[in-house]
Amino acid sequence: MIRFDHVTKVYDAPDKPALNGVDLEVDRGDFAFLVGASGSGKSTFIRLVLREERATRGSVHVAGTNVDALASWKVPRLRRNIGVVFQDFRLLPQKTVFANVAFAMQVIGKSRAMIKETVPQVLETVGLREKAGRLPHELSGGEQQRVAIARAVVNRPAILLADEPTGNLDPETSRGIMEILETINQNGTTVVMATHDDEIVNRMRKRVIELDHGKVIRDERGGEYHAVGDRLVLPSAGQAIAPFDSEEDEL
Numbered sequence: 001m002i003r004f005d006h007v008t009k010v011y012d013a014p015d016k017p018a019l020n021g022v023d024l025e026v027d028r029g030d031f032a033f034l035v036g037a038s039g040s041g042k043s044t045f046i047r048l049v050l051r052e053e054r055a056t057r058g059s060v061h062v063a064g065t066n067v068d069a070l071a072s073w074k075v076p077r078l079r080r081n082i083g084v085v086f087q088d089f090r091l092l093p094q095k096t097v098f099a100n101v102a103f104a105m106q107v108i109g110k111s112r113a114m115i116k117e118t119v120p121q122v123l124e125t126v127g128l129r130e131k132a133g134r135l136p137h138e139l140s141g142g143e144q145q146r147v148a149i150a151r152a153v154v155n156r157p158a159i160l161l162a163d164e165p166t167g168n169l170d171p172e173t174s175r176g177i178m179e180i181l182e183t184i185n186q187n188g189t190t191v192v193m194a195t196h197d198d199e200i201v202n203r204m205r206k207r208v209i210e211l212d213h214g215k216v217i218r219d220e221r222g223g224e225y226h227a228v229g230d231r232l233v234l235p236s237a238g239q240a241i242a243p244f245d246s247e248e249d250e251l
């Protein structure tokens with residue numbers, strides 16, 4: 001479903017590629033965690049799958065298509081097959097829960113009848129059917145993330161990419177999000193989730209792909225992840241959270 005052949009991605013420092021000779025295959029129906037320290041290349045992997053960036057060397061295949069060679073006008077079609085969820089939810093603040101999810105169907109030209117039928121179903125899947133009329137600011141963080149997941153899967157993509165989806169959520173809320181992602185996976189969607197959250201990785205026991213300075217240093221089924229003490233977590237909001245045992249670390 002996703003294949004990286006010797007993929008290297010250089011942004012602007014040729015001596016420090018964001019990804020460095022990555023060979024990787026994620027099969028249809030897989031659930032894979034992408035783990036590693038901040039800056040190890042997780043988001044770059046996701047951006048290459050989405051063709052937000054292009055590989056400097058090597059090739060990225062998604063659902064049998066070489067995305068690096070894809071004409072620009074075909075990129076939207078590629079992205080229709082890929083749902084994406086981010087740490088910061090990215091909902092449209094003036095639109096209701098229903099409208100946020102419906103929007104993803106409107107932009108690809110689905111009929112009003114289809115939208116009316118499908119949106120309540122997908123909101124049911126994420127446990128938010130009763131809150132369809134709320135605005136994002138009237139929801140908790142976990143509920144907002146569930147709306148984002150509903151929006152990401154409403155068009156039944158083959159792949160769901162999640163970049164730190166639990167990064168802004170407490171452990172219990174995160175567990176609820178993981179249950180939803182697991183259900184989506186069990187229904188046939190390939191899920192790739194970038195995360196720093198070792199508690200989640202260790203509880204789920206899925207495939208674990210660990211990146212270090214752009215290289216795959218581990219790829220294990222039913223794997224674990226142990227964040228090392230000096231790892232710094234950099235949320236998208238920009239502030240750094242030092243691990244408890246390394247208060248003296250600096251950014």
Ligand SMILES: Nc1ncnc2c1ncn2[C@@H]1O[C@H](COP(=O)(O)OP(=O)(O)OP(=O)(O)O)[C@@H](O)[C@H]1O
Pocket residue numbers: 011012017018036037038039040041042043044045234
């Ligand atoms: N647009 C960019 N321009 C230049 N360098 C970049 C860009 N995006 C990422 N990088 C660099 O590429 C490397 C990998 O970054 P990436 O965002 O993929 O890591 P990450 O594992 O997702 O990190 P985090 O967990 O902090 O999100 C880092 O050294 C980063 O500074």
